[in-house]
Amino acid sequence: MEGKPITKKIINSPETCVADNLRGVVATYPALQLHPKHRVVTVRRKTDSGRVAVLGGGGSGHEPFAGGLVGSGMLDGAVAGGVFASPPTGHVLYGIAQLYKYNSGGVIVIIGNYTGDRLNFGKAIEKAKISGIKVEGLIVGEDVASSKNKTGGRSMCGEVFFYKLCGAMADKGFDLKTMKDIAAEANKYMATLGVCLSACSLPGQPPLFEIARDEMELGAGVHGEAGIEKLKMGTAKEVVQMILDKVVAHLKLTAGNRVAVMIDNLGGTSFLEMNIIAAETKDYLESKQITVERIFSGHMKTSLEMHGFQICLLHLNKQHGDLWLELLDAPTNAVGWCGGAQSVKTEGGHGDDETLLQTHSRKLTTGPTLSAKEQEILRGSLQAAADELVKNEGLLNRLDSGCGDGDCGNTLKKFGLAIQSYLKTASAEYLSNVLWDLSEMAETDMGGTSGGIYSLGLSAASQTVANGKTNNVALWLEAWESAMQAITKYGGAEPGDRTMLDTLYPAAQVFKQNLSGDFKVLLKKTVEAAEKGAKATANMTAKAGRASYVASGYTQDEDAGARAAVIWLQAILNYIHNKY
Template sequence: MSSNKPVTKKLINTVESCVDDNLRGIVTAFPQLRLHPKHRVITVRTKTDTGRVAVISGGGSGHEPFAAGFVGAGMLDGAVAGGIFASPPTGNVLYAISHLHKYNSGGVIVILGNYTGDRLNFGKAVEKARINGIKVEPVIIGEDVASSNNKTGGRGICAEVYIYKLCGAMSVKGYDLTTIYKMTTDVSKCLATLGVCLSACSLPGQPPLFEIAQDEMELGAGVHGEAGIAKMKMGTSKEVVGLLLDKIIAHLRLVAGDRVTAMVNNLGGTSILEMNIISADIKEYLDRKQIKLERLYSGHMKSSLEMHGFNISVLHLTKENGDFWLGLLDAPTTAPGWPAGEFSVGHHDNIGDDENVLQSFTRKATVGPSLSKQQQDIFRGCLKSAAEELVQSEVLLNRLDSGCGDGDCGITIKKFGQAVLEYLSRGAVEYPSNVLWQLSEIAETDMGGTSGGIYSLGLSAASQSFASERAVTPAAWLAAWESSMAAITKYGGAEPGDRTMLDSLHAAYEAFRQNQGVDLKQALLKTSEAAEKGAKETASRIARAGRASYVAKEYLQDEDAGARAVAIWLKAVIKYMLSKI
């Protein structure tokens, strides 16, 4: 049946070749691995019998790095790949078992997820291998809480990766097949996984497998593109983590004082930013429950192509075996997909600032000329008018910024305006140098980003200029204005004409400089007109600096957002001044 939904874009060569191309890419990136192309098997390179137990796994492709990404010393000795979300055929699994047994006479342990296709194909391969005299034991992992009430047990989600690490470490230490197999049965009882997805994945050449509303998420989604067991309203990271861990803890019957490790599995399309937030929220939740988090592993373990979502997989470190299992998890491995290392081990008491290091950078002295009471009222009114206009311009500036930036200029400028209004509600404005310095600090701390840096540098330079003046005069303001632009050019790299905020700022400066000897009202009007013209002219200019210079010309059909922001606050200042003349 054809679908009217658009096919999801993917960077592949052909749908038919994508699995094999993927495998070739893995061994290209990691040439110490070996690809057996006819059987879609990846193994470590071996020339002689190690005498150890070989550890192998596999399953459908589309779950990368699972399973080939975990091939390496201390984890898997080999992995066999099926088609996208499809179990590999029995013959390929048997090839992997036979090849690895040739170089690992201690036997073979075969790890597979609890899915019908894998159970059948891997199971038949194991039986054939046994008939041929190979010592082999299959381990079926099914730790999914969402499907745990099924007759055959829960699905294998991502906890297989735990088993890879534990088995691989035991093999390196020389444990025999029976002992390793016994460990897997003990660990399997202590594992539970549950996850959510925010958007579906799509098979190569196909549209998304299902739809999720903008304000919804699927609880208990599978790793083969399956929808979840329930649609739920979107929540914050803390809320979603709490929902998942509530169910996982109940499933494992964890209580205060228990020790655990947690794995955060990226289903493919979740940003690292989100993954880090989730990790922090897991720690916070477990602390509240007085459950000790010994290790946290975050990254792509068993993905679902580009699905936006994640799983939390918890291993209960029991009193009997917890320390032993933890030692195996900490053991070294060369497997490229394993996300842990020396930095994963340690106590979680590592958050805190050194509050003393920046104290010497605080400006303490009152400097420069002061304003009269009447001048202070005008200065405060100018700043207030400018800040209010910037707050009101959020939508316009975001729209102008969306073509060449990340569409947040309005948000950034609004933060600045709000912070300035807060400062004016309590701060003195007697000394322009001090006020400009405080505004530069506000731009640095409240505004943030590139715009915050530019405004902070410019205001700081203007403050320093005013500190050397003896009186507040138009010439003093012009000198501060010029110093501000020079600092922006020095550190930002832009000059007037480069389609940046300087276009509006410099045009207004020149107008005021050239008209300062005439009537003040006329000088201000000319300055306002120049600021407006400078902003408008950026629409037809070629971007030579700033973020806009990184994008194609066709995206730059409107004014520069930074230049428009300058025109907005300059015109607001001038309008207020004109009302007082």
């Protein structure tokens, strides 16, 4: 994109646009409450509702999703990340805690099926559970274009349907488990596909990709991603038919079926075009003798100024269709769904409840203490790992540039610098506390998907060590395995998917196989296995994470995440090898 002109936008700065956007939401609809430090928007409540609350959110740039969908009958709260970026775990946890404070029935968290959201929202849910909050998460996704991905289709505008279904169920007094079960069932009967005619651009940047004047992208995402195929432009009737042919086939719809339709404006499509699309959609479905019960058309989950649209169908099946339709028809005053009472001016300022995260922080658990020598080795090994991460910034950025956004080295360098600073003053008496502190640094200093992955793994390892009795290699292995399990649970990746697990998993296996042998041999063989595992990723097909959405021609070198894991793991094990 170098040399391309930056797209004009009416903002103050790229750095402040998310916060400025949220200020505008509550300026327009002062019935909503802004918690500015944590970028959370909620309904205003002073007493316990006794029911389940619904929390949504994700990256900014999709407005009105998700802050504009807060209101009775939809979301009780929404947490906003950066533009097209998942919000950090701490902000999500604040949102959960804030809602639970006034909704003792619990909190259901709707999670878009993207790696960053799965990781950051997932870790927040696990933290909230540890602190005693009644909370459940539901990962949703319905994109036809990415439906064959290992972790399932991406979350598109259908996520707004889940906000409506869950919000209505909450108002009707459904319990947490029932709400989750009904929404999960609806996910099986929902599918979305769309096209774009032009790309969007992030604030302060040029367009993300190019489309010829006579072409369109089929299967474009809501994060500015290009689609799965370039096609020649057609008439509205032809384009709608092409999309619905695929959606109807995906859902296996037949004559006599009933559907609810959502037509989502990706940001830059005119009302005139949207109305034509709605008419063609209705005509197409009726020509197939599929009953169109409802059409919801407008800006639901946009992609900044992208010129395009998506069509989502919800099959109102015989078993649950009447209930789903009743829930879609239930009243709401969320402005993104329809206007209403939230436009009325309400007195009162905005502020964060700073006691929430303290109240719901990790309960103190320590595990085995380390001797003076063990503390020295722990500090030294972490220092070695941090130094290597800082040193290899350029290498990791290069490896990441083919299939990612080229910032893996920058991200890991931030982590390395944070560790270096931490080691100057931190106590190393309890390994579990050190691991927990590292997980918090990964969340706050690294950020993004990598930060979420490392934070999840380190926090799981911390909990395992905290429950241990003796500091030994068996406990290390148990913590190692729990970290990988946590990463798999929320990241969706497994060994063989071309991720950091392809370094960690074979190394852990060798570690386990040599557990009862010579300690230095164990360390040496583990280092060798990690190196071999990382090199093997060069010949793997990415099945999870960002690289899985990219053509295989861009993934011909080692995976950056796998190489990063080698760098810090080898630094730690080599240091221990030299000191024992």
